[in-house]
């Protein structure tokens with residue numbers, strides 16, 4: 021029986037050693053994807069910076085890869101910042117996002133010396149000013165504006181439509197100008213520019229072109245009407261990944277070329293002076309490098325379905341239940357057998373919606389087989405939970421035939437560690 025290997029290690033070895041369910045990351049795939057971004061997100065006359073969106077998947081091992089490759093980091097909570105600092109990321113390379121940063125998080129971030137706040141609203145700007153007043157250290161700030169662009173994606177993933185909870189609407193120019201001027205009244209706060217993020221799992225280059233056109237037009241207005249100019253712009257993340265054959269992500273080079281070309285064109289057209297651009301890819305760096313291994317348990321036939329039950333489910337991958345996300349899979353110890361058995365893969369949680377794949381042709385599985393679900397590297401572990409007191413799986417990285425446990429499996433005991 022032919023078996024799947026990841027990073028040179030047969031999956032049965034990983035399953036035996038670490039048990040299942042198990043998140044397995046092909047480290048080389050992550051590194052190669054980062055290299056691709058570094059190589060292609062470059063243009064003459066524009067400095068570029070890539071921020072890895074740590075919400076997609078964060079743990080110290082992952083952040084050490086980010087550090088080694090020299091990327092910056094997009095964080096959205098005190099916890100993400102803390103993890104980044106523990107991984108040795110230079111605080112100056114940390115950007116702090118979020119629509120409702122708590123006073124404690126704001127203080128913690130400033131006291132930790134993080135480089136840039138992406139301010140989401142006017143009240144936050146006031147809080148930051150209050151905390152920065154009289155301090156010797158300096159802080160860069162950007163303001164997140166909402167361009168009102170809907171990239172085609174699931175409604176829970178959309179982040180920039182007009183009623184989104186994120187950012188200040190581009191139409192509220194007076195408020196934006198007031199916020200920028202208020203921040204700039206402090207010597208130790210430096211406003212560098214605007215941030216946008218138009219959605220996630222985006223497959224259209226045009227969505228970014230439209231956003232860039234709108235943003236540059238807006239910046240021109242801010243310059244002429246309010247005398248506010250920007251040194252930098254941050255275009256957010258959202259680049260798509262391939263989950264099933266239906267997905268057609270734009271190759272990194274093509275997407276970056278298109279973004280940089282529109283940016284240079286629009287900068288020239290409006291005579292703008294910004295000389296730096298950032299992007300914040302999360303999913304596209306880690307999704308395809310991640311595979312979840314499960315052990316097949318009971319198999320159940322109903323009048324209309326055949327279920328394969330696995331030892332994980334919505335607790336390690338909430339995306340099918342939350343977004344109707346689709347996944348591809350293999351019975352990993354039967355790779356050479358035909359995929360002719362139409363099944364539904366369901367988890368073990370006490371919830372009818374705990375379905376990982378609703379209808380997929382697979383190799384005929386038997387109890388004890390290993391099921392590999394692909395492209396689980398983004399928003400799987402980071403959105404995992406412990407419903408039914410199912411402990412979170414371990415996270416393992418594999419590279420050149422060597423496996424490294426990055427996060428241990430939660431045990432019965434460790435799940436009770438915070439109970440008083």
Ligand code: LLP
Pocket residue numbers: 073075076094117177179217219220221256257258259300301302303304339343398399403
């Ligand atoms: N920057 C900002 C400001 C964001 O809000 C996000 C994602 C990113 C960057 C990274 O986007 P990416 O490159 O990973 O698409 N849980 C959902 C995705 C939510 C994305 C939220 N923001 C999912 O599992 O599909």
